[in-house]
Amino acid sequence: MNLERRLQACDLVAREAQYLDQQRWQDWLALYAEDAVLWVPTWKNESELADDPMTELSFMYLEGRAFLEERVQRVVSGRAVSLVPIPRTAHIVGGCLAHSDDEGATVTVESAWSSHVHLHKDAGLVSYAGRYQHLLRRDGDDYRIARKKIILTNDVLVSKLDFFYI
Numbered sequence: 001m002n003l004e005r006r007l008q009a010c011d012l013v014a015r016e017a018q019y020l021d022q023q024r025w026q027d028w029l030a031l032y033a034e035d036a037v038l039w040v041p042t043w044k045n046e047s048e049l050a051d052d053p054m055t056e057l058s059f060m061y062l063e064g065r066a067f068l069e070e071r072v073q074r075v076v077s078g079r080a081v082s083l084v085p086i087p088r089t090a091h092i093v094g095g096c097l098a099h100s101d102d103e104g105a106t107v108t109v110e111s112a113w114s115s116h117v118h119l120h121k122d123a124g125l126v127s128y129a130g131r132y133q134h135l136l137r138r139d140g141d142d143y144r145i146a147r148k149k150i151i152l153t154n155d156v157l158v159s160k161l162d163f164f165y166i
Contacts, residue, residue, distance in 0.1 A: 001098065001099060001100040001104055002104075005098075005100070005104045005107065006098040006107075008142075008143065009098040009107040009134075010096035010098055010109060010111075012031060012109075012134075012136060012142075012143055012145070013093055013096060013109050013111055013132065013134055014093055014096075015031070016028060016145070017093050017113070017115075019031070020089060020091060020164045021088075021089050021090055021091055023086060023164075025072045025075070025076060028072075029065065029068060029069060029072060031144065031145050032065045032068055032145045033065065033144040033145060033146045034064070034065050035063075035064060035146070036064065036065050036068065036144070036145055036148070037061075037062070037064075037146070037148070038060065038061075038062045038068065038147075038150070038163065039053055039058060039060070039061050039062075039147070039148070039149050039150070040058060040059040040060040040149075040150045040152065040161075040166065041053065041056070041058050041059070041149070041151065042056070042058060042155065043155050044056070059152065059155075059161055060150075062163070068163070071162075075162070075164065082160060087119050087120065087165070088117070088118040088120075089115055089116065089117050090115065090116045091113060091114075092113065092114050092115070093111050093113045093132070094111065094112050094113070095110075095111055096109060096111040097109070097110045097111070105137070105138050106135060106136065106137050106146070107135075107136045107143060108133065108134070108135055108136075109132070109133075109134040109136060110131065110132065110133055110134075111131070111134075112129075112130075112131055112132075113129065113130060113131070113132050113166075114127060114128065114129040114130075115127070115128050115129075117159070119159065124159075126159040126165075128152060128153075128161075128165060128166050129152075129154055130151045130152045130154075130166070131150075131151040131153075132148065132149070132150060132151075133147075133148070133149040133151070134147070134148050134149075135147040135148075150166050
């Protein structure tokens with residue numbers, strides 16, 4: 001995989017985090033393929049993640065961009081009282097490693113991340129951390145997110161959890 005494609009793939013992951021922080025919901029959605037999957041597995045025990053979202057518990061499992069769009073609509077509509085006003089976030093993504101086995105038609109990007117969520121109502125700050133695994137698929141000259149797996153390191157939640165927090 002050439003350097004230009006690696007940079008393009010890692011840039012997409014960074015842009016995704018920035019779009020969430022800037023609440024640029026339509027730009028964020030545009031990064032995803034129509035058949036995209038966003039998955040946040042739970043831990044079976046202290047060292048083993050759930051590996052099947054169809055038979056094991058997940059914090060979140062959204063299959064298809066339509067479900068992502070529905071979540072965004074819930075946030076921006078104001079109908080989710082717990083999200084009014086919309087919490088502010090700051091995502092930090094680092095250690096981006098991109099690799100491909102098929103001439104760049106798909107690229108796997110692994111990275112570490114943390115996010116900080118300011119909850120206005122509580123005047124509180126909640127932090128999450130973990131690892132991302134993005135599977136990107138070529139779409140013309142760009143990539144789209146075909147699958148995003150979010151592994152939470154601190155999975156004992158002290159707050160509610162939503163897609164844009166992590």
